[in-house]
Amino acid sequence: AKTIVAFETKIAEIQWSKVELRDPIKAYNKVSIDKLGELMPTYDWNAYIDAIGGVKGKVDYVIVSQPTYLKALDKLLAETPMETLKPYFEWHLLHNAAPYLSKQFVETNFDMYGKVLGGVTEMRPRWKRGVTATESALGEPIGKVYVEQHFPAASKARMEELVKNLLTAYKQSIDKLTWMGPETRKAAQAKLAKFTPKIGYPNKWRDYSKLEVKRDDLVGNVLRSNAFLVRRELDKLGKPIDRDEWGMTPQTVNAYYNPELNEIVFPAAILQPPFFDPNADDAVNYGAIGAVIGHEISHGFDDQGAQYDGDGNLRDWWTARDHKNFEKKTKQLVAQYNAFSPVPGYKVNGELTLGENIADNSGLAIAYKAYKISLKGKPAPVIDGYTGEQRLYQGWAQAWRAKTREAAMIRQITTDPHSPEEFRANGTLRNQPGFYDAFKVKPGDKMYLAPKDRVIIW
Ligand SMILES: [Zn+2]
The missing domain is CATH 1.20.5 (Single alpha-helices involved in coiled-coils or other helix-helix interfaces)
Incomplete structure (x- = not known):
C-alpha cells in the first residue's frame, strides 16, 4: 500500500492543478498521433492504440490537455520498477471492483472512501447501492421509465416558459451593461441567440441492445x-x-451548460422541490429553478465559457477593454470567496470556484429581472406576509439547504468547483441590490456589504 501511495503521489505532483486546468486555451494542445511519441518516447503508443481498437486510421491528432504531464510521466514510468507498477495496476482493478465484490471488500472499501475521506459513519442500504449501480450502467432506459411516471407535459411547458423569460432578461441586460462596450455586446447577443435549451429528456433514446x-x-x-x-x-x-446527445440522465437532480454545443440542459428530475414546485407561486420558483436556469446561461459568459462563441468554437470575441473590465469584477469575486471558511483552518478556493460563483451571482440577478418581466408591470402579490421579492430570495436560500460532515466539506472545498451551499446562498445574496431592498438590509447587519464592495456583473 505504501508503494502505491508513494507512486500515486508522484503522479499527482506532475499534474496541473485544478485551477490551471480551468484555462481552456492552455489545455487545448493539438498533437498529431505520430508526434505523441515525442512527448513520451519510452511509451509504446502504437501498442496502446492497437489494444483499444477502432481508433487506427480514424484520427490524425488528439488534444493533449497537459503536455508537460505526459513528458514528466514518461520519465517517471521509466524510473519506476516493475515491482511498483504491477501492484499499482492490480490495486486499481481491485479498487474499482470492490463495491461489487463480497462483503469484506465492500466494507474495506467503505472504511477508506466513506469513513476516512468522507466522514460517513454508515454505509447506504444495499438497495440504494443497487439503484446507483444499475443507474450508472443503464441510465437512459431507467430515465425513460422515470419520465413516463414523474414528468408531466405541464412541467415541461412551464419550464419552457421560464427559460424563455430568463433568456429575455439576459437579452435586455446585455444592452444595458455599462462595463461591456458595443462591439462585445453585439457578439454577446449573437451568442445568446444561438443558445439551445434541452428540457426533461432526450429526443431519441440510446440503444442498449448490444449490452449483455x-x-x-x-x-x-x-x-x-x-x-x-x-x-x-x-x-x-x-x-x-x-x-441530440445528453450528458446527464433525466432522473438526475442537476443541470449543465456545454460550451462546445452552446446548450443549456435541464434533466426532468430537477423540476421538483426545492428547485421547482408546481404548487408554489412564481416568486419562489424564479428564486430557485429560475436562478438555476440563469446560472446555466451565465456559464456561457463566465471566465471559461466566454472564450467560446455561439457555435461552440474556442474563439475570443471580446475587446481588450471589456476583458479588462470583466477581469476587474472577477478578481473582486475571487477575493470575496477566498475569505469564506466553512471549517476552521480551511478556506474556499476563490479561483477554483470562480466560474460557478459568477454563474450563481449572475443567475440570481437575472432571475430577479425575469420575475419582474413575468409580472408584466403589475405589483407582486403579498403572500403570508412576504412580498414577491422576499419570497424570491427565500426560494433561492431554500434551494441550497444542506448538511455536510467536516471531512466531506474539506474534500469538497479541495476538489469541487462549486462553493459550499452556505456560501452559494449567502455569498450570492450579499451582491444583489434587490436583496437589500427586499429585506431593508443596513450597515451593521451580518450580510451587509458597502455598495462599492458588491460585485455586480449583470
Ligand atoms: Zn454551474
Whole structure:
C-alpha cells in the first residue's frame, strides 16, 4: 500500500492543478498521433492504440490537455520498477471492483472512501447501492421509465416558459451593461441567440441492445457496461456531432451548460422541490429553478465559457477593454470567496470556484429581472406576509439547504468547483441590490456589504 501511495503521489505532483486546468486555451494542445511519441518516447503508443481498437486510421491528432504531464510521466514510468507498477495496476482493478465484490471488500472499501475521506459513519442500504449501480450502467432506459411516471407535459411547458423569460432578461441586460462596450455586446447577443435549451429528456433514446446483462454476474455486468460506454465514445470518431446527445440522465437532480454545443440542459428530475414546485407561486420558483436556469446561461459568459462563441468554437470575441473590465469584477469575486471558511483552518478556493460563483451571482440577478418581466408591470402579490421579492430570495436560500460532515466539506472545498451551499446562498445574496431592498438590509447587519464592495456583473 505504501508503494502505491508513494507512486500515486508522484503522479499527482506532475499534474496541473485544478485551477490551471480551468484555462481552456492552455489545455487545448493539438498533437498529431505520430508526434505523441515525442512527448513520451519510452511509451509504446502504437501498442496502446492497437489494444483499444477502432481508433487506427480514424484520427490524425488528439488534444493533449497537459503536455508537460505526459513528458514528466514518461520519465517517471521509466524510473519506476516493475515491482511498483504491477501492484499499482492490480490495486486499481481491485479498487474499482470492490463495491461489487463480497462483503469484506465492500466494507474495506467503505472504511477508506466513506469513513476516512468522507466522514460517513454508515454505509447506504444495499438497495440504494443497487439503484446507483444499475443507474450508472443503464441510465437512459431507467430515465425513460422515470419520465413516463414523474414528468408531466405541464412541467415541461412551464419550464419552457421560464427559460424563455430568463433568456429575455439576459437579452435586455446585455444592452444595458455599462462595463461591456458595443462591439462585445453585439457578439454577446449573437451568442445568446444561438443558445439551445434541452428540457426533461432526450429526443431519441440510446440503444442498449448490444449490452449483455447476466442475472448472476454483477462484476461482469459492471465490466461489460464500462466497455460498452468506452466503445460508444470511440464509435463517434470520424462521424458528425450528435447534437441530440445528453450528458446527464433525466432522473438526475442537476443541470449543465456545454460550451462546445452552446446548450443549456435541464434533466426532468430537477423540476421538483426545492428547485421547482408546481404548487408554489412564481416568486419562489424564479428564486430557485429560475436562478438555476440563469446560472446555466451565465456559464456561457463566465471566465471559461466566454472564450467560446455561439457555435461552440474556442474563439475570443471580446475587446481588450471589456476583458479588462470583466477581469476587474472577477478578481473582486475571487477575493470575496477566498475569505469564506466553512471549517476552521480551511478556506474556499476563490479561483477554483470562480466560474460557478459568477454563474450563481449572475443567475440570481437575472432571475430577479425575469420575475419582474413575468409580472408584466403589475405589483407582486403579498403572500403570508412576504412580498414577491422576499419570497424570491427565500426560494433561492431554500434551494441550497444542506448538511455536510467536516471531512466531506474539506474534500469538497479541495476538489469541487462549486462553493459550499452556505456560501452559494449567502455569498450570492450579499451582491444583489434587490436583496437589500427586499429585506431593508443596513450597515451593521451580518450580510451587509458597502455598495462599492458588491460585485455586480449583470
Ligand atoms: Zn454551474
